[in-house]
Amino acid sequence: MDRTRRRRHFNNKNDGSGERNERFRFPLDVEEETGSHMEDSYNFEQPGNEQEDSFIRGEQRKRLFEDTAKPEKQESSYTISKAREIPSAVHGTKKQPKPDEEETAVEKPHKDKQLPGAREVPSAVYGTSKQKYSDDEILKLESQVENYNSNDASDGYKSPIVEKLKEERIRRAEKEHKRLQAVKARKEREQARYKDPYSINTKPSHEKQQSVENIERKTVEEDSGSKQSAAPSISPFNVVMTPYDKKKEMTASRRATKRSGPKSSMPSIHMLEGDEESEQPISWPAAAEQQEMTAAFKAAGVPAEVVDYQTNGIIGIYEMALERNFRLNNIEKLKADLKRYLSFESIRIIAPITGTSNIGVEVPATSQNSISFSTVFSSSSLKMRKNDYKFVIGKTVDDKIFSYDLQKTGHILFYGDNEVDSAGAIDNILTSIMMNHNPKEFKMMIASGKHQYDDYQGLPHLFSEPKSIMDPDVLSNLLKELNDRDNQFRRAHVRNITSYNQRVNYESKKSVIAVIVDDLSTLFENNNPDAVRTIIQILRKGKPLGIHLIMKHTRPEVGIRSDLLQMMQTRISYKDENSKVIEGSDQLSRGNDMLIQIPTSNKPLRVNGAVLPDDSKQRVFSHLKQVGG
Structure with a gap:
């Protein structure tokens, strides 16, 4: 018989008898009478008996379930029937309803009622929300702080945390009040400066008084013979000073010091005039000179024509257009030939002129003019x-x-x-x-x-x-x-x-x-x-x-x-x-x-x-x- 098609046999010794020696227990299998069954039941068929029951009998399975049943939990005699509620450090004495009690909390509103005469305790974590006070409210709070007596027992118990929060709140209100006053004073100064642009009457009265006292003190010191510098004294930078204060101090020192610059005037351009009359306008060379230049190139065996002429009054340059088959390595030979046919003292050839394919011939001008x-x-x-x-x-x-x-x-x-x-x-x-x-x-x-x-x-x-x-x-x-x-x-x-x-x-x-x-x-x-x-x-x-x-x-x-x-x-x-x-x-x-x-x-x-x-x-x-x- 093929190994893959062979059926499994368990406990072959007890095949003939009705009783079996069970080795495997399946306590999760339930009989069909109970109404629940396993979808994946372990039902192994034996050869020759296809309608045979499972390995564990129904009575034995029932007894196994009864043996493994958990005992019922008994209530302990030490359970506290009524315990005292301990207030929470975060939420106070307010009881947080459980999920199953949320529905019943609506039916019993008398439990959430606050006791008459009780005051709310501020949270130690979240504190109280910030409030903005007006000037009158700030003055009222200041008077309350001054009249406050911690030894007065008639007001009842006062929490130190609450009192500290009140003091902090009053301190913030005072700081805000000072800031608003500074903003108001700054606006007044700007308006006064706008009305009086030369800053004649923009100083406050106490600053005027201080300036008068400083002037009197300076006059007394000058009379006593002490040497005072004309520039105002500037205090040195302090390590504690902020960058804004340092910048302000430097700006004040720059304004105090007088700007020093050049004290001399430059010579006028008109001082150079007086020699323009000798300078004459520059014109093109005569036709005879151009013909002499082209004839010299033709005699040297290089036909060319004059394209342009430029001069500064002393030296002129002819721009000559040559044939395309002319080689630049023949410039030296061409220069030697041109000197024989031209009557100029010096000849300088530029080959090629930048940006073009032409060459330039620099020769002294026929009629020379000085450059002014x-x-x-x-x-x-x-x-x-x-x-x-x-x-x-x-x-x-x-x-x-x-x-x-x-x-x-x-x-x-x-x-x-x-x-x-x-x-x-x-x-x-x-x-x-x-x-x-x-x-x-x-x-x-x-x-x-x-x-x-x-x-x-x-x-x-x-x-x-x-x-x-x-x-x-x-x-x-x-x-x-x-x-x-x-x-x-x-x-x-x-x-x-x-x-x-x-x-x-x-x-x-x-x-x-x-x-x-x-x-x-x-x-x-x-x-x-x-x-x-x-x-x-x-x-x-x-x-x-x-x-x-x-x-x-x-x-x-x-x-x-x-x-x-x-x-x-x-x-x-x-x-x-x-x-x-x-x-x-x-x-x-x-x-x-x-x-x-x-x-x-x-x-x-x-x-x-x-x-x-x-x-x-x-x-x-x-x-x-x-x-x-």
């Missing part, structure tokens, strides 16, 4: 008198004004054997800055013994008296100022002069110092090691401290060290056959023609300096000497 300093100054942003250290030198070839900030230039080097034009460029720089800045903001120091700087003597902008470059103590004061500024900036946790001036008042601000060194070739030839060390220190850390060098090197045969040359951020070169300082300076023309390399550009700019007449410079300098610092 007053025109350049009044046409630039310097006429707005902004708080920057911009200066103007002249105009570029495309007739644009060249102006730059001294704090961005760093240290300036004038290189070339052009003594006159380099001195004029330095005059333009110093005059531009002195026109817009008072002696408190800008200082200058001249380390030169040449007579061309005699006009600067007596100016209030001088940091020290001019000395020769060969004097051992020529830059000693400047070195001390450099070290002092370095230490002060470190203590103030700043890195440059702009950040330092933003943190201090007007009296403590540092001025920008321009140092004119004329010239470096003399210093390098002769032995003055102190001056050389000071110059190296200024080149290294002078720019963020507000100290800038403006140096001249007029003899190209005297060499200049490459490490010093790299620390000079702005370089201005005149005609130089060897192009030591700026590449391409050999293509310049003699005279008022220079290449300027600034830190923010990788290409040099060709600039022609503006001319500042002596009479205009003397008018500006005489005004500065009269006004003073």
Whole structure:
């Protein structure tokens, strides 16, 4: 027989007899007569007898149920029939009805009635609700507190918790009353200030009395000989003071101290006028000059035509459009060919012009006109008198004004054997800055013994008296100022002069110092090691401290060290056959023609300096000497 189809047999020994030895009891099985039966009954059929009863007989099951019946609970004789109710610390003596008694509580309202003459006890947890009192009620409560006598036994028992709550409530009411009074007084002061804007009669009477007493006390002290400061005394900050009180105290101190600012007036722009008549309007070159330019390109084997022409009065630039198959590596060959066919002293080719595919040919103008300093100054942003250290030198070839900030230039080097034009460029720089800045903001120091700087003597902008470059103590004061500024900036946790001036008042601000060194070739030839060390220190850390060098090197045969040359951020070169300082300076023309390399550009700019007449410079300098610092 298959194992899965085999029937189970229990207790095979008693199959023939009617009695069985029961080993498993199922006390939850009930007979069918009781009316309840199990849905999942354990009814195992035996082979040969399909109608056989379950393993436990009905009588035996009934007896098992009777044996396991639980005994009935008897009432204990120690049960308290009537116990005293203990009041709750939260709800008091009020009895909370049970869920089964909620229905009967409606039928017996006499149980929830309050006893006559009893008072409500406030909760120790929730207290009482806050109430707002008027001024009359506050006064009444205050009188009740004053007349209250805790020893009076006629009022009955008084809870200390309730009395404390009453006192707290009265204290809050008094505080609210004081706040309302302060608000009312503030509104009255605002209305009085609105009616009397000059604050003549806005002070209260007690403050007026105190001010009178203070004045009398001050007069008595002055008569006795004691020295009193004119500014009102300000008490120092207290640790307990709130941030609002500290801010109020600082505002009062700022109002008490008189604002101090610049006491000198700037020179007028009209002082620079007088040289505009020599300047003539710029026009296009004649047709013959244009034909000469196109013929030179055609003779060189590169056909071209003139597209545009621009000039500043000294140098002009032709914009030439070439054929598309022209290669830029043939520029040098083209330049050599053009010099043979053109009758100009110097030719400089720019390939290509920025933004176009054309090339530019810079040549001296046929009819040259000088550039006026007053025109350049009044046409630039310097006429707005902004708080920057911009200066103007002249105009570029495309007739644009060249102006730059001294704090961005760093240290300036004038290189070339052009003594006159380099001195004029330095005059333009110093005059531009002195026109817009008072002696408190800008200082200058001249380390030169040449007579061309005699006009600067007596100016209030001088940091020290001019000395020769060969004097051992020529830059000693400047070195001390450099070290002092370095230490002060470190203590103030700043890195440059702009950040330092933003943190201090007007009296403590540092001025920008321009140092004119004329010239470096003399210093390098002769032995003055102190001056050389000071110059190296200024080149290294002078720019963020507000100290800038403006140096001249007029003899190209005297060499200049490459490490010093790299620390000079702005370089201005005149005609130089060897192009030591700026590449391409050999293509310049003699005279008022220079290449300027600034830190923010990788290409040099060709600039022609503006001319500042002596009479205009003397008018500006005489005004500065009269006004003073």
